[in-house]
Amino acid sequence: MALASLTGLSFSYPDGGLALDDVTLEVEPGEVLLLLGPSGSGKSTVLRALAGLVPWFHGGRFVGRVEVAGRDTRRTRPAELAGTVATVFQDPEDQVVLGRVEAEVAFGLENVGTPPREIASRVADALEAVGASHLAGRRVTELSGGELQRVCLASALALAPQLLLLDEPTSQLDPEGAEAFFAHALDAGVAVVLSEQHPALALPHADRVAFLERGRVLLDAPREEALAWLEEHRPAWACEPRTGPFHGRRGTGEVVCRVDRATYAYGDGPPALDGVSIELRRGEIVALTGPNGSGKSTLAKLAAGLLEAQGGSATREGRATFLLQDPGRYLVRERVDEEVELGSDSARARRALADVGLAGYEGRHPRDLSSGERERLALATVLVTEPDLLVLDEPTRGIDPERRAQLAELLREQAHARATLVVTHDPSFARLVADREVSLAPEREPVHA
Amino acid sequence: MRPTATAVLLAGVCVGALLAHRLPALGALVVLLLAVCLRAGRRAKPYLWGTLYSAGFLFLLSPFLQSTGYHELWTGPHVPVLGTLDVTSEELRLAGLNGLRLAAVGLAFAVYALLLDHDRLIAAATARRSVLAAALATRLVPTLERDARGLVEALRGRGLAPQGLHGHAALLSPLLAGSLERGLNLAEAMEARGFGRPGRTRLPAPPWRALDALGVVGAVVAVVVGALWL
Numbered sequence: 118m119a120l121a122s123l124t125g126l127s128f129s130y131p132d133g134g135l136a137l138d139d140v141t142l143e144v145e146p147g148e149v150l151l152l153l154g155p156s157g158s159g160k161s162t163v164l165r166a167l168a169g170l171v172p173w174f175h176g177g178r179f180v181g182r183v184e185v186a187g188r189d190t191r192r193t194r195p196a197e198l199a200g201t202v203a204t205v206f207q208d209p210e211d212q213v214v215l216g217r218v219e220a221e222v223a224f225g226l227e228n229v230g231t232p233p234r235e236i237a238s239r240v241a242d243a244l245e246a247v248g249a250s251h252l253a254g255r256r257v258t259e260l261s262g263g264e265l266q267r268v269c270l271a272s273a274l275a276l277a278p279q280l281l282l283l284d285e286p287t288s289q290l291d292p293e294g295a296e297a298f299f300a301h302a303l304d305a306g307v308a309v310v311l312s313e314q315h316p317a318l319a320l321p322h323a324d325r326v327a328f329l330e331r332g333r334v335l336l337d338a339p340r341e342e343a344l345a346w347l348e349e350h351r352p353a354w355a356c357e358p359r360t361g362p363f364h365g366r367r368g369t370g371e372v373v374c375r376v377d378r379a380t381y382a383y384g385d386g387p388p389a390l391d392g393v394s395i396e397l398r399r400g401e402i403v404a405l406t407g408p409n410g411s412g413k414s415t416l417a418k419l420a421a422g423l424l425e426a427q428g429g430s431a432t433r434e435g436r437a438t439f440l441l442q443d444p445g446r447y448l449v450r451e452r453v454d455e456e457v458e459l460g461s462d463s464a465r466a467r468r469a470l471a472d473v474g475l476a477g478y479e480g481r482h483p484r485d486l487s488s489g490e491r492e493r494l495a496l497a498t499v500l501v502t503e504p505d506l507l508v509l510d511e512p513t514r515g516i517d518p519e520r521r522a523q524l525a526e527l528l529r530e531q532a533h534a535r536a537t538l539v540v541t542h543d544p545s546f547a548r549l550v551a552d553r554e555v556s557l558a559p560e561r562e563p564v565h566a
Numbered sequence: 567m568r569p570t571a572t573a574v575l576l577a578g579v580c581v582g583a584l585l586a587h588r589l590p591a592l593g594a595l596v597v598l599l600l601a602v603c604l605r606a607g608r609r610a611k612p613y614l615w616g617t618l619y620s621a622g623f624l625f626l627l628s629p630f631l632q633s634t635g636y637h638e639l640w641t642g643p644h645v646p647v648l649g650t651l652d653v654t655s656e657e658l659r660l661a662g663l664n665g666l667r668l669a670a671v672g673l674a675f676a677v678y679a680l681l682l683d684h685d686r687l688i689a690a691a692t693a694r695r696s697v698l699a700a701a702l703a704t705r706l707v708p709t710l711e712r713d714a715r716g717l718v719e720a721l722r723g724r725g726l727a728p729q730g731l732h733g734h735a736a737l738l739s740p741l742l743a744g745s746l747e748r749g750l751n752l753a754e755a756m757e758a759r760g761f762g763r764p765g766r767t768r769l770p771a772p773p774w775r776a777l778d779a780l781g782v783v784g785a786v787v788a789v790v791v792g793a794l795w796l
Contacts, residue, residue: 199760228760439723
C-alpha cells in the first residue's frame with residue numbers, strides 16, 4: 118500500500134492560474150521519488166500538497182485527494198502531519214526559527230510532543246546522522262549555507278518521519294556539499310520526494326522519476342525507464358556533462374579587468390583572498406569555480422568594483438555590472454518591466470526580458486514570480502545595461518537545465534561585446550558557457566584550466 | 567544568570583529608569599548599560615545608532631514642544647499652533663531626563679537583543695508563543711540590516727547606487743516587502759514543523775540557582791530605588 122498518494126489533484130493558488138492539473142502520483146514506503154520539471158511546473162506545489170500546506174497554508178482551489186499515511190490532508194492540518202512528514206525547503210535561512218543549532222533541531226521534536234528525556238539524544242543522533250555533530254552549540258548565524266542546510270536536514274530527520282520532502286535543497290551547495298547532502302538524506306531509509314533542478318546529482322539516488330510540465334505529470338516511471346524517456350524527449354535533463362573541455366576561445370580583445378595580487382579580508386577575519394590575480398579580456402567568458410568559502414564571490418566583487426582590494430590592485434575599463442547571489446531577493450520595483458527599465462529604456466528592457474524568456478511577464482509583480490523566474494528577471498536587469506564587464510555570481514541557481522542551456526547560449530551570443538566572469542558551482546554550466554576556467558582552491562591559489 | 571532572570575532584571579532596570587528623575591543617576595545608568603552593550607562588539611552598532619538618534623532627537627525636540635519653567639534661556643519666533651518658541655532651563659532639564667530615559671530603555675533592549683540566549687528564554691517561557699514572537703521580532707533588526715546591505719550592493723552592481731536621503735528612503739518599500747516574504751516563508755516552515763500543535767513538550771531546563779534569584783530581586787530593587795530615590 119502506498120505511503121502517500123495524490124489522486125486527480127488540481128490546484129490553483131488564490132492569485133494565480135492552474136498550478137497542478139489532474140496530478141496522480143504515489144509514493145511507496147522507503148522509495149525515493151525525484152520530481153523534475155521546468156521552473157513553475159508545479160514541483161514545489163506537489164511537495165506542499167504532501168505536507169498539507171496546500172491548501173491549509175496557501176488557500177486556493179483544491180480538487181482531488183491527497184493522502185499521507187492513511188490521512189486525508191484536507192482533514193489533517195500540516196502541524197498534525199508533522200512528524201509523519203518532514204520538509205526541507207529551498208532556502209535554509211527562511212526556515213530556521215531558533216538561534217542555536219541544538220535548539221533548532223529540538224524545535225520540531227518539542228512541537229510533536231516527544232518525551233523530554235528523549236529530545237537531547239534524538240537531537241544528537243540527528244546531527245550525527247548528517248555529519249554535523251561538530252555544529253552542536255553553534256549559533257545558526259555563524260553557519261555557512263551548506264552547514265545550515267545540514268542543520269535543516271537534521272531537524273527533519275530528528276522527527277523520524279515516514280516521508281521526507283526536499284524542495285531543491287542543494288541549490289546553495291557546491292557539488293561536494295550536494296553529494297554529501299544527498300548521501301545523508303536519501304540513504305536514511307525513509308520515503309523521499311525530492312524536487313531538483315540538477316538531475317545529474319539526484320538521478321543516481323532515485324528509484325522513480327516524475328516529470329512535470331505546466332502542472333501536469335508527463336512521466337512517472339522507474340529510473341531506467343525515465344532516463345530513456347528523458348534522453349528522447351528532454352535531453353537537457355538527461356545529460357549534464359560534468360567533465361570535458363571548455364570552449365577554449367581566448368579573448369583577443371583589450372583587457373577589460375585586471376586583478377593583480379589582490380588581498381582582501383572581511384573585518385578582523387582571515388584573508389578571504391590572498392594574492393590572487395586574474396585578467397579578463399573582451400570577448401571571453403571565464404568560469405570562476407571552487408568550493409564554498411574559497412573566495413569566489415569576493416574575487417568577483419573585486420573584479421566588478423564592489424569591493425576595494427586591500428592589497429594589490431583591481432582595475433577596470435568601461436562599465437562593470439554585477440549580479441549577486443540570490444538576486445531575486447533584491448528587486449525594488451513593483452512591475453517586471455519597471456524593474457528592468459530602471460537602468461535603461463523601455464525598448465532595451467523589452468529586448469532583455471525576451472532574451473531571458475520573460476516576454477509577456479511585463480505587468481507582473483516581481484515577487485509573484487517563481488524563484489527561477491526571479492533569477493532570470495535579475496539577469497535581465499544587468500544585461501539591459503550592456504556592460505563592458507559582466508560578472509554573474511551563481512546565475513543558475515533555481516534555473517532548470519533547459520533554461521541553463523539557453524542562458525549559456527545567450528551569454529555566448531553576446532560574449533563578443535564584453536568580458537564575462539561567471540562564478541559557478543555548476544560544472545556542466547561552466548562547460549556550456551565558458552572559454553576557460555579559473556578555479557580557486559580552498560587555500561585560494563588560483564588554478565587556470 | 568539564566569536568560570529569564572536577566573530579562574526580568576533588564577525589565578526592572580527599564581521601569582526604574584522611567585521612574586527616576588535625577589539626571590546624574592540616569593546618566594550613570596546609561597553609561598553602565600552602554601558598557602554592557604559594547605560587549606557585543608560590532609553587532610551593537612545598529613542598536614547604538616538607533617538609540618542615540620532617537621534619544622538625541624527627543625532631547626532636541628522636546629524643549630520646543632513644552633511650556634514649562636520661568637528661567638528663559640532663549641526666545642524665538644511665534645509659530646502658528648505651537649505658539650512662541652522658547653527654551654527654559656527647566657525644559658532643558660526635562661528634555662535631558664526624557665532623552666536619558668529613552669537611551670536607557672533602548673540600551674536595555676539592545677542588551678536583551680544582543681547578549682541574551684533567546685532559545686533558553688523561549689524554552690523557559692510559560693507563554694511560549696508570545697515569547698517566540700518577541701524573539702523573532704528581535705531578530706528583525708539584524709535581518710533588515712543584512713537585507714538593506716544586500717539591496718544596496720545589488721543596486722550598486724547594476725550601476726544604480728542609491729544617493730542621498732531620497733534614494734535610501736526608496737529602499738524602504740522593497741525592504742518591507744522582503745521582510746514580509748521572509749515572515750511568510752518562516753510561518754510556512756513553522757507550520758510544517760508542527761508549531762501550534764497541542765501537547766508540545768520541552769527540553770528539561772536546568773534548575774534555578776541563587777544568581778537567578780538575585781536577578782529577580784535586583785529587578786524589584788531597581789524599580790523601588792528608581793521610584794523613591796533616583
